[in-house]
Amino acid sequence: MVEDLRLDSLEGVGPVTTRKLSDAGVHNVMDLIVRGPVEIADITGMEKDTAEKIVNKARQHLVDGGLIASHFTSATEIYKHRQSIGKITTGTNCLDTLFDGGIETQALTEVYGEFGCGKTQFAHTMSVMVQKTKEEGGLEGSVLYIDTENTFRPERIVSIAKAHDMDPEKVLDNIIVARAYNSSHQILILEEAGPVIEENNVKLIVADSAVGLFRAEYLGRGTLSVRQQKLNHFVHLLSRIAETYNCAAIATNQVMASPDVFFGDPTRPIGGNVVAHTSTYRIYFKKSGKKRIARMVDSPHHPEEEVIFALGEAGVIDPEDADKKIKKTTKKATKAAKEPEVETTIEAPEVETIVESTIDDEPKDSEPIEE
Ligand SMILES: Nc1ncnc2c1ncn2[C@@H]1O[C@H](COP(=O)(O)OP(=O)(O)OP(=O)(O)O)[C@@H](O)[C@H]1O
Numbered sequence: 001m002v003e004d005l006r007l008d009s010l011e012g013v014g015p016v017t018t019r020k021l022s023d024a025g026v027h028n029v030m031d032l033i034v035r036g037p038v039e040i041a042d043i044t045g046m047e048k049d050t051a052e053k054i055v056n057k058a059r060q061h062l063v064d065g066g067l068i069a070s071h072f073t074s075a076t077e078i079y080k081h082r083q084s085i086g087k088i089t090t091g092t093n094c095l096d097t098l099f100d101g102g103i104e105t106q107a108l109t110e111v112y113g114e115f116g117c118g119k120t121q122f123a124h125t126m127s128v129m130v131q132k133t134k135e136e137g138g139l140e141g142s143v144l145y146i147d148t149e150n151t152f153r154p155e156r157i158v159s160i161a162k163a164h165d166m167d168p169e170k171v172l173d174n175i176i177v178a179r180a181y182n183s184s185h186q187i188l189i190l191e192e193a194g195p196v197i198e199e200n201n202v203k204l205i206v207a208d209s210a211v212g213l214f215r216a217e218y219l220g221r222g223t224l225s226v227r228q229q230k231l232n233h234f235v236h237l238l239s240r241i242a243e244t245y246n247c248a249a250i251a252t253n254q255v256m257a258s259p260d261v262f263f264g265d266p267t268r269p270i271g272g273n274v275v276a277h278t279s280t281y282r283i284y285f286k287k288s289g290k291k292r293i294a295r296m297v298d299s300p301h302h303p304e305e306e307v308i309f310a311l312g313e314a315g316v317i318d319p320e321d322a323d324k325k326i327k328k329t330t331k332k333a334t335k336a337a338k339e340p341e342v343e344t345t346i347e348a349p350e351v352e353t354i355v356e357s358t359i360d361d362e363p364k365d366s367e368p369i370e371e
């Protein structure tokens with residue numbers, strides 16, 4: 001293991017360069033790899049060649065220390081390396097089946113779906129699950145939660161933790177929330193995340209939502225290319241951080257109505273190709289009455305499969321558990337006053353998505369605008 005990740009542990013990187021780099025938010029050797037030579041040159045004003053040399057040295061340093069794989073690796077090595085990938089249980093049988101055990105580290109998992117389908121609930125649940133012991137399917141790590149929509153609710157964390165017999169106070173302590181106010185701020189948070197991830201043993205990074213602010217700020221066709229460029233930067237950064245720091249990353253994404261689809265589901269994720277190509281796994285959440293359907297849309301090694309799950313006090317839950325709960329509530333309800341169940345009343349109207357996308361004049365993301 002590389003003990004020394006300080007920038008000046010690299011040969012040829014003196015105090016001046018170290019200073020230049022840390023002024024630009026690059027604090028350790030890992031950060032150099034995450035940002036890459038082009039960006040390093042850009043943010044420090046260094047010559048491209050110099051930046052390339054430094055990044056190559058950083059890579060070699062990590063390869064020597066066994067932290068990352070070298071360029072040419074045998075499939076056996078990769079297979080072995082993949083055994084070291086951590087998995088975080090979802091706390092449910094149904095979603096664990098879909099993910100073949102849980103959410104993987106070193107990968108970006110994108111969850112998309114319409115308003116109220118449970119993306120935020122899922123993100124909250126995973127923020128608790130990652131803290132479980134390894135025997136229980138967690139990674140004993142903490143969370144960096146990038147909240148762009150102001151929907152992070154500590155109360156939800158408390159109920160999810162209680163439902164899983166965990167100490168709510170401890171669980172809350174291990175979640176670092178970064179509220180992003182605009183898309184540049186959202187990017188900045190990730191750029192500066194390196195030391196936070198290391199110091200706190202972060203094993204899960206959540207970006208909820210990853211795309212929302214970009215979509216809100218860059219309206220209309222004229223700004224599409226800038227928006228996609230910036231979004232591209234964000235999701236690539238997220239995915240590289242997940243790989244370099246061996247943590248899991250979850251990015252949530254809304255959907256928009258796609259008028260050109262006549263058959264099947266007329267919705268598709270916002271952000272188009274940029275997000276799709278960067279995420280390792282893509283999951284589509286869909287409402288189906290009170291239950292929810294999760295479909296594995298894209299994965300290098302999972303079959304395209306669907307499972308049914310539900311939402312409850314404990315976050316994402318198995319549908320059987322939801323049925324049990326409904327029975328219990330019905331009994332209670334008949335016994336005591338006839339109070340309607342809250343969930344039914346706040347069920348989000350489907351109209352929302354349609355209205356939003358009409359106003360938005362969402363440009364077609366099918367033209368790939370990438371790197
Ligand atoms: N305490 C709770 N118990 C049971 N169900 C809950 C609870 N809190 C929220 N829910 C369910 O979660 C739904 C909201 O899900 P969530 O906030 O995850 O949606 P989302 O996919 O993030 O939507 P958006 O696109 O608007 O961000 C509610 O409609 C409700 O059904």
Ligand SMILES: [Mg+2]
Binds near residue numbers: 120149208
């Ligand atoms: Mg949400």
